[in-house]
Amino acid sequence: MPAKQGNTHTSDTPFTFAKSAQGKTLMVQGTTSDAGKTTLVAGLCRLFADLHIKVAPFKPQNMSLNSAVTPCGGEIGRAQALQAKAARLPLEVDFNPMLLKPNSDTGVQVIVHGKVLTHGGSSNMEASEYQDYKKTAMHAVLSSHQRLIEKYDLVVVEGAGSPAEINLREGDIANMGFAEAVDCPVLIIADIDKGGVFAQLVGTLMLLSQSEQDRVVGFVINRFRGDIKLLESGLTWLEKKTNKPVLGVLPFLHGLDISSEDALVTQQSSETGESSTAKVRIVVLVYPHMSNHTDFDALRHHKDIDCQFLFAKGVAGDNSPEKIAIPPCELIILPGSKNVRSDLTFLRQRGWHDDVAKHLRYGGKVIGICGGYQMLGELIVDPEGLEGQAGSSKGLGYFAMKTVLKREKTLLNVSAILQLAQQRVEISGYEIHAGESTLINDGAKPCHYLLDMQGEEQGLLSDDGQVAGCYLHGLFDQPAALQLFMQWLGYEVSKAPSVAVLEEQAIERVSKACQTHLDMVKIKQIITDWYK
Known part of the structure; x- marks a missing residue:
């Protein structure tokens, strides 16, 4: 007969495995x-x-654009990070030895034991090549x-x-x-x-x-x-x-x-409250190679915030440039990307660059995270073709900044001070990026630093206070930091549990x-x- 509901053990019932040489x-x-x-x-x-x-x-093998950083500086899928938390363990690269990060319809970046695999001088591998690589994997x-x-x-x-x-x-x-x-x-x-x-x-x-x-x-x-x-x-x-x-x-x-591989909406139901009661409207732009969408879990859960993912035709592979306007909101977020130059082209094809400019003219605000931060600069250069064809792309031009993609990835768990709206609060998160961004000597676009990372200042805030960006993932995960971002938008919101508490x-x-x-x-x- 099928297992009956309630046929369980309790913590008072002995439930152990016999000791053996191997688990x-x-x-x-x-x-x-x-x-x-x-x-x-x-x-x-x-x-x-x-x-x-x-x-x-x-x-054994995970295909996902959502990843986490281990204490040793390796990269594993976020789902395995959540499972490690469930097991009450620190992260290990052995929990997810093969991580595949798609950067095109047919190609992936292969990460082995937490580090990017260099294959024939490239960090990218076509699907047919990976099939041949499986014995080694x-x-x-x-x-x-x-x-x-x-x-x-x-x-x-x-x-x-x-x-x-x-x-x-x-x-x-x-x-x-x-x-x-x-x-x-x-x-x-x-x-x-x-x-x-x-x-x-x-x-x-x-x-x-x-x-x-x-x-x-x-x-x-x-x-x-x-x-x-x-x-x-x-x-x-x-x-x-x-x-x-x-x-x-x-x-x-x-x-x-609960953290999934790539699905943008992971809730089993849409019971998050009526959006009409929200104080703050936020739009996250979704492009084909969007990464680390878990950055926005805290926003989606907050009862005072209406956080929408804006999809456009082409995300599922149809590259026809269809115009879908960004709706009225207080904040537009440019998320991370596994192929920044390609996604920047996608953004322009959809007319979103014009919508962002209009949004700023009317007093709205914009945040770029990781790849989205790189898009806000003047220039993105990929000399080795790490994310596609070698070359350079003109950025959106809101920061006097140039980004060069490099073979060695930055993988860090980070603690910092968020400096915003004339206030300072503690914040923590992680960095996963191949780009190195530097300021261009351009006095026409003065800016301020967004983060104080133990004396090293990173991230940028435009002089008019409307555009912010940085490499730090998890910007909104801590309640105090989320509230400060909302104050920057001009709103007071209720204090909500941290993402860590919600995960638990x-x-x-x-x-x-x-x-x-x-x-x-x-x-x-x-x-x-x-x-x-």
Whole structure:
């Protein structure tokens, strides 16, 4: 019979794994992207950590433009950073040994063990080249996994996309290819809210080889709404059809917002309050290679702020220049970019540069973050073709600044003082960028520094106080800094929890859902039996 809701253990119930020379591995794969793999791994990591099991997250290969900086100056996916937080661990590059950052429709920047791979004199690799590189990549993946199982009792692994992508099966290192290489059990999770959940699960299983099917130890159904009794007949059929147990049905968690790979809107519901009650209107421009959209989570959650992502035709690959005007607002944000010159061209094609100029003429304000900051300068130069074709592009010209893209990336966790509206507050965040920006001797565009970083001043604020920019990601994550930015816009807003607190609350909600709705005793027994 399907796992019953509430079939759980508590912290008072013994729940440990027998000591062994190496830790055990459990892998979570999904029927689709956004099935809930990231969330389930985070929930399991917190649940096991709270039971005093040394647990670590792992994702062999991650394709994402959202990344985090480890203490050693490496780069991993933000989803793995969140999972590490769930496991109560500092970040390690081994949690995500292969990170792919797309910079064109067919090319990626490959990051191995936290550092950019230089391939044939270039930091970019075409998809066909990466397919040939996968054997080498698997060595990096397996070495990281080996180090983790030597340190931890349990490694919970997140797959990528679906294991049933026929065109990606050869040389797979992200799903069943990895599971077969390390011989670990696999849970498959499916999103019932999308519809067709039984077809998702049965179809995925049928497209796997026999050995791969044999290592699937059970299913988890995610985002269920309604009376569980109405689902039970389907669960019974699924178990009989596949001879695999349903290990639980996770509920739809309204308002949950947890770091994902690239999806701009990660909430399970849109219940963020009525935008008509917001005091401040903010528009974030979305271009094709936008990166680190998590910079705006604090703005999206704040009840006094209406933060909108402005999409334009072309973001999904259609490059026809369609004019979609920036709506009236108090603040326009130019976010980070993995291909700054290409995205700057995209911005101009959409007429957004004219909208920004008009917005400033009417007294509005603009912030550029990382790649968006580079766009605000006079010139962006890519002499080695690090982000595309070598060359230079004229910037928007709001700062007398020149940016040169360099091969060596800056990867830093940063603490600083934000200097704005004649006030100073503490702020922290991280830098991930290949560009080095310097001021041009141009007295016609006087400016001030935005950040005091332990005596080193960085970031810029225009002399008229309307345009600001810097390399620091996480500008709005701390409540005091967010309030100061709103004061700069001329508004007083209520103090809200920090992003760190919101993340912690989300992790706890997911962990509680796992504890309540998954058969954790059976899951523990499955792991134990696999490694006998």
